[in-house]
Amino acid sequence: MTIRFIHAADLHLGSPFKGFAGLPGKMAQTVRESTFTAFRNLIGHASETRPDFLLIAGDIYDGEDRSLRAQEQFRMGMETLREEGIPVFVSHGNHDHLSGSWVRFSLPDNVRVFGPQVETAELNVRGTTVKIHGFSYPERHVTEPVIGHYPQSESDAVEIGMLHGSIRGNEAHDVYAPFTKDELLGKGYDYWALGHIHKRQVLHAQPPIVYPGSLQGLHRKESGIKGFYEVEIGQGTSSLEFIPAGALVFGTAEINCAGIRHADQWLERCMHQIRAFREADGPGLLDLRLTGIDEGAEAMFSDAPESEWLEFIRECVMRDCPDIGVHRMTWERDTALAVPGGLFRDVLEELGSWDADNWKDCLADLYGHRQAYRFTGRLGEEEIREIAEEAERLITDGLMKGGRAE
Template identity: 40%
Template sequence: MIKFIHAADLHLDSPFSGLKSLPKKIVEMIQQSTFQSLATIVYSAIHNQVDFVVFSGDIYDLEDRSVKAQVQFKKEMERLNKAKIPVYIIHGNHDFIGDEKLHLSLPENVKVFDASVETVRMTTKGGESVAVSGFSYGERWITERMITDYPKRHTQIDFHIGLLHGFQEGINSEHARYAPFTLDELKEKGYDYWALGHIHVRSKVSDFPLAYYPGNIQGRNKKETGEKGYLMVELKKNASAEIEFYSSASIVWEKVVVDAVKLNDMDAIYKLIQESLPSIESAQFHYLISLELQVSEDIKDTLLKKISQDQFIEAHHFFEDAQFIWIANYKVSQIKSNHNDSDLQSLFPEAFQEVLSELSEEEGFNELTTDFFDQSKFSRILEERSVTYREEMIREALSELRNQSI
């Protein structure tokens, strides 16, 4: 039996996005969150006496790798070195190898894979032989099918592990299609476990072969909701494997939608929001909340103005004794009544659906938004035209249309 930790997409020293006007103490906690998550993983590796640790790409958030991030990572690897725990690392699209003269050296227990696929062997303390295959990105854009360069399973070893930072074809994801692969291509290699990286949502790709994305170790914006962490993997010869998720993130993003359509006074709305937020008494994490408050289109202007003010939402913040629940994003949505059919969708249903279908496709959406992305002076701050971005923009447009009278 072998036991190891599989983590990916650490994005150390990554700036959180979509945050403003936070207390200084919370800002400091956020800035340290990715490092704390890494420290938790290292502690777990030592405490559980794992045979080795694998990091499947994007250790750092940028290719220039801040000095702070490099120093912190080096210190944590030295802790594992003292515990005689080997570490296997591949770099991804965010932290491709780049100029080695700008990088700090890592202790001898750390193996960083090169830009071409290579395989290393090790023998665990229990005597099992393990082969580990992988490659690091040598540049930011890797679109080749690097999976074809991975060797078939070594026959003279007990376990073969594959490290791959890439995109599984056929899944709906906002992430770029780097180093693409298919499930059939993974099966072809005959490995015992594929330690994948690049997709920030935790998911099991396959039972045979075992293949997992652990997700990133700390959510960094409102799209990366829920608990984040790493996988503890136990592989046994001729027996079922055990893969268990452990949370490492101290700060969790949550999306909360409050249906207050039937309410028409501020006190009732206030209480409903309070009931919808995580319980302060039982909170296991610090929370950053994206809150959408849904109200009736017939709500009085005076009440709408009150609940739209910053002061109203600030009343729901909680920060005490290093515990916080903070509303990071707030939106009031007015829901249009069913009795009013004087909207574009009702008047021109076929044409409306045709246009919507065209915009939902990548080609149609990109054609319409080309000027914004390629020519606008604001192009630098626009998000990548990913699937998630496209869907969000269409939802926003539909919401605006439904709230406009003809």
């Protein structure tokens, strides 16, 4: 007897996608709609393939104050699955915890939302009993382990654990509901449906312990194809198939500018790399990283402002590959080409030594301002990295221009 289900997580419906100003109108709209498009792709696949049930392991919404549109889109998707007779099991995570303030929509009766304590849902799939254990975050910060509250497997049923959290000691992400792999294996379940980590990964093969990753990348650090897993469990074995769902892929294309002296040469190299990305990964949003900028290329680039180069390549890409957008360009210049500048060098070295606390102290007035905060949002690790990179770029560009002037 085989059961088949879908495991998805981290939908983040309604993500605001800050920092994408300047994109052409159609691409900007694609970015804004991408989480909804990915969700509709998930619902469409489920409707077509009719799994026995669907698991959503946390962070359906992007924030605790859920928008009306995001809730309506989710409700409509659940109604579509109800019409197909597909049960859905939901555990809310740190971004869409139960204490958030929002106007609530009702959900159809095929949806089971786990409460703030670990509980068990049971269903019968063609004569096989399936038990699904899970909980929803009662508030945003669940920093204590919850794994101890999950029951031990004690029957012949297929048992699945849903847990939105991270491995204890993993400092690359905010640590919520921490656990160890051995603690999960010790429960004796047939499958662990995890959420919270946006990168797809299988922590253990048999029985599977799985992060499906986010359904749609939310920024340039979340590169690669995103989607969900289709899972089959039967006769002591299991199999996984990854199903792409994202509306677009975030990526980077490196453009070697060595030897370039004319804009048409540069454009040709750019378009070659962009077409290669499109063929490999499909629709996407790219950062162009310009490398190998020698003296001749630097002289060419200096004849127009960087903003004009970016606008130019965006227009060319829109004509040739309309489903590819260029987010930004970074210029990896050799500072040795410029006249050495002690002040610039000292500032770069100082910035390079700063940690997250130094940046938070520097930006405290801006991010703590009660009016500005509405536009800046939360100052997290990703925001700090982007601010640091942009500061270094501006200083380096000033160094290069200063060198050319002298």
